Amino acid sequence: MREVTEEELKYVEFWENEYLQQIYYLLKLDKQKMLDGFNTKEEIKNDWVAYLGDNTSSFATGSERIFYWLFNQLGKPNSSPVGSDMFFETYNAYIHIDIKTVTLGNIGDFSRNIFVGDNQNSYIGNINVKNKPIRPYKGHLPTFYTKNDGTKKVCLTYFITILYNESNLDIQTIVIMCMPNGLLSKVYGDDIINPGKNPGKIRYAYPKSSMFKLLPDTPKRIKVLLWKKDINLKIEMKMKFIKEIYNEQID
Incomplete structure (x- = not known):
């Protein structure tokens, strides 16, 4: 297999960022529509x-x-x-978007990393488990899809994670994040994949890949769509990394 050039890696990151922005602004534009949609459950x-x-x-x-x-x-x-959960084709990419929901009772499943299914990512690396042999890992998605006519389109992976109160379904925060394409493993390494609860499974350590490293000004790979204004201080402390990103957002 030939060596991937830095220009090709920058191409992947460019489109990862472009579609992250598009997803974020699409949802931000329809934020009230989204919240109204979440509230329809109250009517019944x-x-x-x-x-x-x-x-x-x-x-x-x-x-x-x-x-x-x-x-x-x-x-x-x-x-x-x-x-x-959602899988779309555009003129130049295949976009995977998975919705993840985490309760306050399981906030640890969000504060440091999130569970990622093999069918939800294209990452390639090694799972390092303390005092155990290194486990090679490869997500089930390709880094580029190849259509029957030979057309190739980059595979992009996004997660929308919702933290909510399980007692009343009150949403605390909604975060959009982009997990690097597998070709970028040479840039982000093994640190961003943590061992999952089951052997061979992974958790995505998003704080360790919070920026697009190859792009000018290194924009964030994470966008905070919603942060509850009167969020509990204990929750805020546990989600400190996300709160800092929210505070830094200027759009």
Whole structure:
């Protein structure tokens, strides 16, 4: 396999950043529409509240419906069974967007890293576990997709993570992040993939790849779409890294 040039790596990062901005501004423009969508559950609350807690993924399911609605103009949906919750094709890229929901009771699943499925990333590296042999890792997504006609399009991976109060479904923060394409493993190394709870699985240590290293002015790979104004101080301290990014945002 030939060596990937720095210009090719910069190309990947350029489009990772371009689509991160597009996703962020699309949602920011429709922020009230998004929040109104989240609140539609309240209109029929008496019909589901008795079952809250029986299925912890219920909030995730509802959130996915709202984002599908908001992203209907992002690109052409793709039906591949291997991919993220949302998978779109644009004129020059294939975009994976996975929605992740984390409760306050499990805030540790968000504060330092997030779970990433093999079908949700193209990263290539090594999982380093203390006092154990190094485990090679390769996500199931390609770094570039190749269509039947030979056309190649870069594979881009994004996560929208929602932290919410499981007792009342009150949203604390919504964060959009871009995980580096597998070709960029030579830039970001093994530090950004932490061992998951199960052997061979990973967690994405997003604070260790918080910037686009190859782009001018190193813009952030993370955008904070929402931060609750009266968030509990203990939560704010645990999410200090995200709060700092939120404070730095000028748009």
